[in-house]
Amino acid sequence: MSRSRSQSAAPPPCYAVVHPGLEPIAAEEIERDLGGEVKKTGPGFVVFRVPEIDERLLSLRTTEDVFLFAWGTDQLSHRAEDLDRIRRWTAREADWANLLRIHHTLRPKPKGKPTYRLVTQMEGKHGYLRRDARKALAQGLAGKVPESWRPAEENAAVEFWLTLHGATAVCGLRLSDRDMRHRTYKLEHRPASLRPTIAAAMVRLAEVRPRHVVLDPMCGAGTLLAERLAAAQRIRGGCAPVWGGDLDFSAVRAASVNLRRVGPALLARWDATRLPLGPGEVDRIVSNPPFGKQLSSPEAVGPLYNAMLREYDRVLRPGGLAVLIVSAAAALRSVARRVGWKAQRQLPIRVLGQSAVVTVWRKPGAQDSMNKEGERG
Numbered sequence: 135m136s137r138s139r140s141q142s143a144a145p146p147p148c149y150a151v152v153h154p155g156l157e158p159i160a161a162e163e164i165e166r167d168l169g170g171e172v173k174k175t176g177p178g179f180v181v182f183r184v185p186e187i188d189e190r191l192l193s194l195r196t197t198e199d200v201f202l203f204a205w206g207t208d209q210l211s212h213r214a215e216d217l218d219r220i221r222r223w224t225a226r227e228a229d230w231a232n233l234l235r236i237h238h239t240l241r242p243k244p245k246g247k248p249t250y251r252l253v254t255q256m257e258g259k260h261g262y263l264r265r266d267a268r269k270a271l272a273q274g275l276a277g278k279v280p281e282s283w284r285p286a287e288e289n290a291a292v293e294f295w296l297t298l299h300g301a302t303a304v305c306g307l308r309l310s311d312r313d314m315r316h317r318t319y320k321l322e323h324r325p326a327s328l329r330p331t332i333a334a335a336m337v338r339l340a341e342v343r344p345r346h347v348v349l350d351p352m353c354g355a356g357t358l359l360a361e362r363l364a365a366a367q368r369i370r371g372g373c374a375p376v377w378g379g380d381l382d383f384s385a386v387r388a389a390s391v392n393l394r395r396v397g398p399a400l401l402a403r404w405d406a407t408r409l410p411l412g413p414g415e416v417d418r419i420v421s422n423p424p425f426g427k428q429l430s431s432p433e434a435v436g437p438l439y440n441a442m443l444r445e446y447d448r449v450l451r452p453g454g455l456a457v458l459i460v461s462a463a464a465a466l467r468s469v470a471r472r473v474g475w476k477a478q479r480q481l482p483i484r485v486l487g488q489s490a491v492v493t494v495w496r497k498p499g500a501q502d503s504m505n506k507e508g509e510r511g
């Protein structure tokens with residue numbers, strides 16, 4: 135990415151911060167659902183243009199946050215001279231008045247004196263501290279923020295962000311708020327709950343159609359099922375009820391609370407290795423089985439995956455897809471090979487500080503599975 139400036143004639147570029155590893159899925163959502171043009175992806179972000187900057191930007195589901203782009207570079211030197219550049223680029227490369235005007239159209243200024251906040255994130259080794267980068271950002275913004283505005287650490291009306299990741303930096307105005315990453319449906323939380331943006335990415339990878347029966351056999355707080363239902367809210371006629379369950383009754387209760395206002399769900403307490411479902415009843419399985427360290431012993435993961443996949447293979451129809459996020463990808467691969475599933479895609483990501491892989495599988499099926507896709511579409 136060469137350093138670039140937002141222009142005032144066409145809508146300025148935007149960028150999204152995404153969970154590292156999910157950049158291709160977020161880019162695909164931006165292109166397909168918003169008609170956007172992706173200009174650049176880097177570790178944890180996607181820079182793009184959209185024909186119009188409107189509230190549809192805030193309905194993206196695989197992104198953690200969305201911003202108006204002020205400037206960006208992928209040529210940080212990691213040395214103290216970067217601070218001078220941050221100062222200079224912030225002062226000269228962005229049309230802040232235009233960005234603030236566009237920001238106010240999407241997020242109207244509250245009554246009274248607006249508040250603002252500077253946020254600096256830094257990952258990787260740099261020869262300066264995060265607070266030095268923040269100071270450089272503040273110096274570059276001198277004279278750009280109206281004098282009557284007050285700084286605030288909480289609930290600021292306007293947030294100026296600077297994100298440094300290795301040699302990359304992006305700077306802009308935040309358009310989204312915490313609801314983009316946390317979701318309003320999440321009333322009940324469980325310790326091992328999946329991040330909603332990861333769940334949304336998994337649902338996209340599952341290529342779900344409205345009439346598909348979607349199952350999460352280990353649903354926890356129901357994040358994956360909620361994301362399937364939320365994605366279908368944009369479709370006229372909605373979607374078939376989702377099916378889910380968990381060994382732990384308190385998880386089933388949490389899922390039921392979280393899904394109540396999102397869409398129809400059939401939930402039960404069950405053992406995912408002995409599901410009360412008939413053969414081939416399910417079109418899609420999306421699931422987040424326990425990671426090794428969440429089990430009594432990490433070695434328990436192999437036997438669990440073995441029993442679980444045999445059962446998933448029984449209930450999944452031929453040609454159906456399963457999207458599973460696991461920490462022990464090798465163990466899953468060897469069991470999947472045994473049941474004959476075909477690997478479609480693998481996306482390495484980090485979850486709760488651990489390496490994980492989002493894996494997509496297709497159960498081989500006769501030609502009639504294609505026809506069934508058409509019928510249920």
Ligand SMILES: C[S@@+](CC[C@H](N)C(=O)[O-])C[C@H]1O[C@@H](n2cnc3c(N)ncnc32)[C@H](O)[C@@H]1O
Nearest residue numbers: 326327328352354355357380381382405406422
């Ligand atoms: C990583 S958590 C799932 C989190 C969920 N995706 C969410 O967002 O809340 C794994 C879940 O699997 C459940 N579980 C473990 N073994 C199970 C089994 N044999 N049958 C059904 N559920 C099981 C656990 O109770 C736990 O809720």
